[in-house]
Structures are given as C-alpha cells and as structure tokens.
Amino acid sequence: MLLRVLAATGVAASLFGSPAFGADSLPTPPDRIVIDVATINGSGCPAGTAAVAVSPDNTAFTVTYSQYLAQIGVGSKPTDFRKNCQLNLRVHVPxxxxxxxxxxxxxxxAHLENGAVGVQRAGYYFQGQAQTAYGTHRFxxxxxxxxxxxxTVEVAALVWAPCGEERNFNINTELRVAAGTSDPSTTTSFMTMDSTDGSINTVYHLAWKLCP
Structure with missing residues (x-):
C-alpha cells in the first residue's frame, strides 16, 4: 500500500527549514503537493523505520529514520560497515x-575512533533518466x-522532473564506516542517520519552475 503525504496550502513558513532559493528567483506552486511513498527499501531502513512528511509551503519534505546505523569493530557483523536506504517517491505536482x-x-x-573513516553518500534520479546527481561527505x-x-545544486545543474509526466523520483542514501588505521578488534566506530529520541531528520528542499 502506498503511503500518501499531503501538504496543505496557504501556509507561509516551512516546518522543516527555508527553501533553497527565494520566492523571487523560483516560483512555488499555489496548490498542494502530494507524495506517494511507493517503496522504502534498504538495510538502513527496514520496514516501519522510516517516515516521510511534506512542509506546508511545498518547499521541503523530511525523512526520519530510526534504525539507520553503520558500524565496524567489536560487536559488529561483517555486513554492518555499510547501510543504505532507497526511497521511491511518486510526486504529484500542480x-x-x-x-x-x-x-x-x-x-x-558519529563515533569514529582515531584513524577510522565514515562516509555519507546520496544519489538522486528520476525513473527513466540517465542523469543522476551525487553528493558525498567524508568524516x-x-x-x-x-x-x-x-x-546543494546550482540552478543551472538542477535535474528537473519531465513536464507533463509523473515519474518516480529515487533517492539512494548510504552510510559507510571503515576502520582505517584504528584497531577493529578492540574498538567500535559507527555512524547513524537518526537519534535516540528520533528527532534527527533528513530534509530535502524543492525548487520549482513553470512548464513551457
């Protein structure tokens, strides 16, 4: 079953942060956006551990995780060093x-021992499009x-959804932890994309443009 998230209209302030570009540079739809979460799959987001919400002003949506943890060292399984989560979203726009x-x-x-390395990576693409945007961060x-x-993507480099079509939008995130020069037999290093109280979120800011 699809999880449907609706954003109400007429609210000026976003619950999840400011839009990436000002209203004078790119338009914002006057009507609501509807996001159908078709699938959420991955070792970092088992069923029931990720949630999606849309801001009231249509400029952002937030994904919250509760079991997104990559680790290496004492108490870890061999496969725990890498965790990923793929979101498959159907975004209905005005x-x-x-x-x-x-x-x-x-x-x-992040808890990284001396010499250990953590990496967060994400890829963004529309169904049927070869163009993919990537971002990688190392700790x-x-x-x-x-x-x-x-x-952050410059306006000229934005990957736009095809006008007049509804294509699923895919976001594939990943956490990796490597022992590096630390000793995994006596220490543990880890990275999470969550928190003990569930208040850590991932926020995606949307840019809009009028179709020709």
Whole structure:
C-alpha cells in the first residue's frame, strides 16, 4: 500500500527549514503537493523505520529514520560497515509546474575512533533518466559528536522532473564506516542517520519552475 503525504496550502513558513532559493528567483506552486511513498527499501531502513512528511509551503519534505546505523569493530557483523536506504517517491505536482531537489540536509551522530573513516553518500534520479546527481561527505576520527552535511545544486545543474509526466523520483542514501588505521578488534566506530529520541531528520528542499 502506498503511503500518501499531503501538504496543505496557504501556509507561509516551512516546518522543516527555508527553501533553497527565494520566492523571487523560483516560483512555488499555489496548490498542494502530494507524495506517494511507493517503496522504502534498504538495510538502513527496514520496514516501519522510516517516515516521510511534506512542509506546508511545498518547499521541503523530511525523512526520519530510526534504525539507520553503520558500524565496524567489536560487536559488529561483517555486513554492518555499510547501510543504505532507497526511497521511491511518486510526486504529484500542480498542473503547469515541475520540480527538482535543490538541496539536501543530512544529520546524524558519529563515533569514529582515531584513524577510522565514515562516509555519507546520496544519489538522486528520476525513473527513466540517465542523469543522476551525487553528493558525498567524508568524516574522519577521532570524532564523537553530531554530524551534518548539505548537498546543494546550482540552478543551472538542477535535474528537473519531465513536464507533463509523473515519474518516480529515487533517492539512494548510504552510510559507510571503515576502520582505517584504528584497531577493529578492540574498538567500535559507527555512524547513524537518526537519534535516540528520533528527532534527527533528513530534509530535502524543492525548487520549482513553470512548464513551457
């Protein structure tokens, strides 16, 4: 069954952050956006552990994870060093508009021993399109703190949804942790894209343009 998320109209402020571009540079649809979450799959987002919500002003949506954890070292399984999550979204936009992901804010927590390395990576593409946008962020130990990373796309490089068509939008995120020069037999390094209270979110800011 599809999970449907609706954004109400007429609300000026976003719950999840400011849009990536000002209203004077790119338009915002006057009507609501509807996102159908077709599938959420991956080792970092088992069934029931990821949720999607849309901001009231149609400029952002948020994904919240509760079990997105990559780790290496004591207590880890051999496959735990890499976790991923693929979101397959059906985005219904008001007639005459199209959209692109303008920027993405990722947040989580990292405990990396001295010499260990953590990587957060994401890819964005529309169904049937070869063009894919990627963002990669690297973190090195020693580190024991919250982390934040932002992928920003210049207007000229935005990957727009085809006008007049509804194509699924795919977001594939990944966390990796490598021991590096640390000793995985005596230590543990990990990265999460969540928090103990579930308040850490991933925010995707939308840019809009009028179709010809």
């Amino acid at each position: 007639q005459g508009f199209t959209y692109a992901i303008a920027s993405t804010d990722y947040r989580g927590y 090195t130990g020693p580190r024991d703190d919250n982390w934040q990373a932002t992928d």
